[in-house]
Amino acid sequence: MGMDWSYAPETSIEYHQAGSDMEPTRQKKKRPPKEHMAKGPPGRNVAEFAETIQSSTLQRIYTADRAVDGNTGKKFFQDTCAHTSCNDHDPHWTVCLQQQHTINSITIHNPDKARGRLKNIKIEVFQTNPRKTGAIAQLCAAIGPTPALDGTSVTLLCPNGTRGQYIRISKTVMQQGNWWQRGRRWKNNKCDALLLCEVEVVGTPYVDCPKGFERFQDSCYHFSDDDDVESWFQARISCQTIGADLAVIESKDENDFIAAKILALAGNNNNWSFFAGLHKLNDQMTWMWIDPNAVMGVPSGQPNALNPFSDWRDGQGDDTDDQHCLTYFKDNLKFTWDHDECCHSHRYICEISPTFPQPRCRGCFR
Ligand SMILES: [Ca+2]
Ligand SMILES: [Ca+2]
Structure with missing residues (x-):
């Protein structure tokens, strides 16, 4: 697959200002007048408190919904992060927005304990439930084999006109070496997994115009x-x-x-x-x-x-x-x-x- 990926940890801060109400720490500050706001993708975080699932959950604690609970903190043990289990061979996490949106960017808040596992990631957008047959994936962005830094936020821009209701984040390559299979369960001593403290999806609602409109x-x-x-x-x-x-x-x-x-x-x-x-x-x-x-x-x-x-x-x-x-x-x-x-x-x-x-x-x- 063509890995046309990019990520820019530095720029995510800028987008937070434009989104204005994403980071609790910034909420207290007086909002600057609109014309002085940093330019970022249009829209606001539309994933907060939306419905989520993930392919598995570590210790039944680190559930998918923790990545949309509004807490963007990246301290794995103090804040709220999602974590797939260590024996998941194909970890992925999906959020379903309230309706179809034009998706502008995705920000992943990567935990301090990520141990370099935020790599080989693909982010796809679907108009229909990706678990059902016939769902068509549109690639928004990807993170290649160079891991994002632990404890940072990564903002990835989707191509113009990316549209859908479901956003799925999955790992494309799992860490090799220590995998073993017992029965039907996979184990990995290094516990390669998908860890997400928060996922923010910036987009604007989109409605399809029916015939006659x-x-x-x-x-x-x-x-x-x-x-x-x-x-x-x-x-x-x-x-x-x-x-x-x-x-x-x-x-x-x-x-x-x-x-x-x-x-x-x-x-x-x-x-x-x-x-x-x-x-x-x-x-x-x-x-x-x-x-x-x-x-x-x-x-x-x-x-x-x-x-x-x-x-x-x-x-x-x-x-x-x-x-x-x-x-x-x-x-x-x-x-x-x-x-x-x-x-x-x-x-x-x-x-x-x-x-x-x-x-x-x-x-x-x-
Ligand atoms: Ca969280
Ligand atoms: Ca109107």
């Missing part, structure tokens, strides 16, 4: 057909039946994309309006996105006055009437935010967003 940044959008007009509630159900929900607008970029898109769709139809996923609570004042992970609450009144983002047309969004649902409304040749009664019928915009709540089910490896 259009990608913009990390989300997929569907615009209702020409004559498909529905109430806000029914529109929401229609979006949900195709695996989406009403669009949640979190930034000017996203708003500009949608406004331009529906402007083109509407053409000369000046009375077209489109529902999106913002509605007013019964207190008659608070606007709320349907996505609990999105920015909460949207300022009423003057457009774009404050964060979080809003694009109300003058006089919209700030009165206490029965118009509880957000529509995009065309005014002066441009679509901006308006409010209307939820039971009126309009076209609508669906989104599949990586921030929408994911069903949290364990059982990745079944």
Whole structure:
């Protein structure tokens, strides 16, 4: 196999700053302003507390989950490290993320007692369970025969566009010499094994756009057909039946994309309006996105006055009437935010967003 590997212990520190909340010791420090942060791969550690397995466990103590428990300490006996057993001929460790991600980098925290065993390592990314047939491995990175230093952190970059839900770390070559086989068990006096104090996976959630959807940044959008007009509630159900929900607008970029898109769709139809996923609570004042992970609450009144983002047309969004649902409304040749009664019928915009709540089910490896 082409061992196109690289590792750079020095650079991992830099990435920790960019990730900002990875190392407990750094959490106490005040976070520097964004523009002064060191440049690292985009995303954050998405492996923490995720589901893990490993091929075997030394003394039943050094379990796979210890490598994603948030403790990045590298003192083998004080901190929390995973360790496969000494009679494992093919040691490997796998983490299953909550959903598909674009994987940017992997950081391995190598214990002080590694004794040079962090070598001949291959890191692969899979879109499906690697234990099931048909899973396709994508090589992220590898560590060759020169061991990483004991007690250091190693950051490895994946090739651009590496995508998947499962990351498997395995040893490609085991230490030779002292292997012996008794029955079906392998033993190695030097206990060559896979030791991982922590594995951090930096990535960003990724959603596949189904047919009929259009990608913009990390989300997929569907615009209702020409004559498909529905109430806000029914529109929401229609979006949900195709695996989406009403669009949640979190930034000017996203708003500009949608406004331009529906402007083109509407053409000369000046009375077209489109529902999106913002509605007013019964207190008659608070606007709320349907996505609990999105920015909460949207300022009423003057457009774009404050964060979080809003694009109300003058006089919209700030009165206490029965118009509880957000529509995009065309005014002066441009679509901006308006409010209307939820039971009126309009076209609508669906989104599949990586921030929408994911069903949290364990059982990745079944
Ligand atoms: Ca740990
Ligand atoms: Ca969105």
